[in-house]
Amino acid sequence: MPEGLEAEIWRRAMQPLVGRTIDTVWVDERAADPGLAVVLPGATIERITRHGKVILGHTADHALGLHFGMTGRVIVDGHAPIDSLEYASNQDRPEWDRLRIHTRSGPGGPSDPEVAALRVNDPRRLARCSLDPDLHHLGPDIFDLDTDTLTVALTGRRAAIKTLLLDQSVVAGLGNLCADEVLWWAGIAPGRPADTLTDAERQALAAAIDEQVPAMLERGGSTSGVLGPSIRRGPGECPQDGLPLERSTIGGRTAVWCPYHQH
DNA sequence: CCAAATGTTTTCCC
DNA sequence: CGGGAAAACATTTG
Numbered sequence: 001m002p003e004g005l006e007a008e009i010w011r012r013a014m015q016p017l018v019g020r021t022i023d024t025v026w027v028d029e030r031a032a033d034p035g036l037a038v039v040l041p042g043a044t045i046e047r048i049t050r051h052g053k054v055i056l057g058h059t060a061d062h063a064l065g066l067h068f069g070m071t072g073r074v075i076v077d078g079h080a081p082i083d084s085l086e087y088a089s090n091q092d093r094p095e096w097d098r099l100r101i102h103t104r105s106g107p108g109g110p111s112d113p114e115v116a117a118l119r120v121n122d123p124r125r126l127a128r129c130s131l132d133p134d135l136h137h138l139g140p141d142i143f144d145l146d147t148d149t150l151t152v153a154l155t156g157r158r159a160a161i162k163t164l165l166l167d168q169s170v171v172a173g174l175g176n177l178c179a180d181e182v183l184w185w186a187g188i189a190p191g192r193p194a195d196t197l198t199d200a201e202r203q204a205l206a207a208a209i210d211e212q213v214p215a216m217l218e219r220g221g222s223t224s225g226v227l228g229p230s231i232r233r234g235p236g237e238c239p240q241d242g243l244p245l246e247r248s249t250i251g252g253r254t255a256v257w258c259p260y261h262q263h
Numbered sequence: 264c265c266a267a268a269t270g271t272t273t274t275c276c277c
Numbered sequence: 278c279g280g281g282a283a284a285a286c287a288t289t290t291g
Contacts, residue, residue, distance in 0.1 A: 003269050053270080070270050071289080087268040089289055124287050126270065159281065168271085175269045222269060229269090233291090252283075254267080 002068035003222040004053050004142045004173020005213065006082060010066075010074040011050040013081035014057070017117055018045055020103040022059075031098035031122065032129035036064060039131065040101070052138050052172025065133030069126025072098070075119040078112070082221065086229045089123050096121045099129040142173035142213050147206040154194040154202065161197065161205075162190035163251035171209070176253045177232075178216065181225035182208040189262045190255040191248070232256050 021044045025037040043059035050056070055074075057064035066074070071088035073080065084090045103117040120129055140149055153170045154161070164170050165179040174182070183190050185208035188201055197205070216224050223229050226239050236245045238258035246259045 006269075067271085068269090069287095070268070071287095072270095085269080087290080091289095123289060124268095126287070128271090157280085163281085166270090177269055233267095251281095253270085 002053065002070070002072060002085070003175030003178050004050075005178065005217050005222045006085075007050050007053050007055055007066075007068065007173070008143075008217060009081055009221060010076075011048055011055050013074065013076050013079075014048045014055070014118070016076065017057070017103065018047055020045055020117065022101055023104045024100075024102045026097075026100040027129065028098040028125075031125050031127060032120070033131040035131040036099070036129060040064065045103075051135055051141050052168055053175070054133065054135060054138070054172075056133075063132050065128075065130040065135075066099075066120060067128045067130070067133075068120075069122060069124065069128070071124045072120055072122035072127025075116070075121055077117055078115040086223050092121060093123070096123045098122050098125065098127055137169050138172040139168065139170045140172065142171060142178075142209060145171055145206065145209055147203050150206050150209075151199075151202050154197060157194040159194055160191045160250050161188060161194045162255055164194050166251050166253065173213075174209075175222060177222045177225060177227065177229075178213065180227050180232075180256050181216070181222075182212055184225075184227055184257060184262060185212050187261050187263065189259075190250050190257050192263075227256050 022040045025040045027034055027037050039062050046058050048057050053067060055066040073085050097119050099120040100116045101118040105113050120127060157164055162179050165174050186204040188205060216222060238245055241258055241260045243260045245256050247254060247256050
């Protein structure tokens with residue numbers, strides 16, 4: 001995925017669904033809660049929100065929760081807001097559908113009743129479509145994080161700073177690419193134990209999140225950073241210092257950083 | 264053929 | 278019980 005930024009792009013793309021009444025719901029029970037097909041038909045979509053990497057579609061009595069794993073994506077009225085997902089497939093195979101929702105035609109309804117209003121399509125089946133998901137374990141959203149909250153979350157933690165940035169209960173919405181990106185901007189090495197960060201470094205990190213996350217959204221998502229997919233793949237150089245980028249596994253994922261300006 | 268891939272969740276060990 | 282590291286999950290792409 002689909003990090004929080006992609007979820008935000010999809011949330012916006014789903015706004016045309018607001019006000020429509022759900023007609024039929026099909027689920028792949030391996031990835032979506034069968035209860036969705038029971039309670040959603042006949043309900044009207046009242047609003048669509050997002051917290052971290054989770055999108056919520058609210059009806060009067062329930063919420064549809066969408067989480068995209070690594071390769072899930074959304075298709076609205078037959079149109080994919082993000083057509084080619086990095087590290088995923090660029091094909092659109094119906095057998096990869098995990099959820100299909102048709103809405104009733106009429107004012108504000110879909111133009112073609114044959115086309116699903118909403119599809120969740122995911123080859124690897126790591127995405128989840130849930131009914132009334134519990135999000136209490138999620139920390140503050142990436143667009144709503146302040147230095148104090150970050151400081152509290154990091155104190156007494158010996159784990160690598162990047163591991164904690166990827167922990168959704170610390171900050172909700174950062175993924176592997178965004179985490180490397182904000183650390184690059186803040187000048188902090190991903191492997192630094194979180195409790196060794198200075199006040200200035202925590203402020204720089206909070207500032208990097210505050211500035212770079214919206215900037216990346218403007219440019220089209222989590223792949224639009226300085227440490228984008230192309231530079232991550234090969235032997236790359238730091239765009240700022242020209243030195244070879246370092247790479248290693250931190251928190252179970254590949255970390256890329258500049259050994260010269262990130263400490 | 265092999266390795267790696269935007270993410271959780273589970274398991275196991277301190 | 279809590280923190281942390283590693284494995285598991287599933288399938289495509291380079």
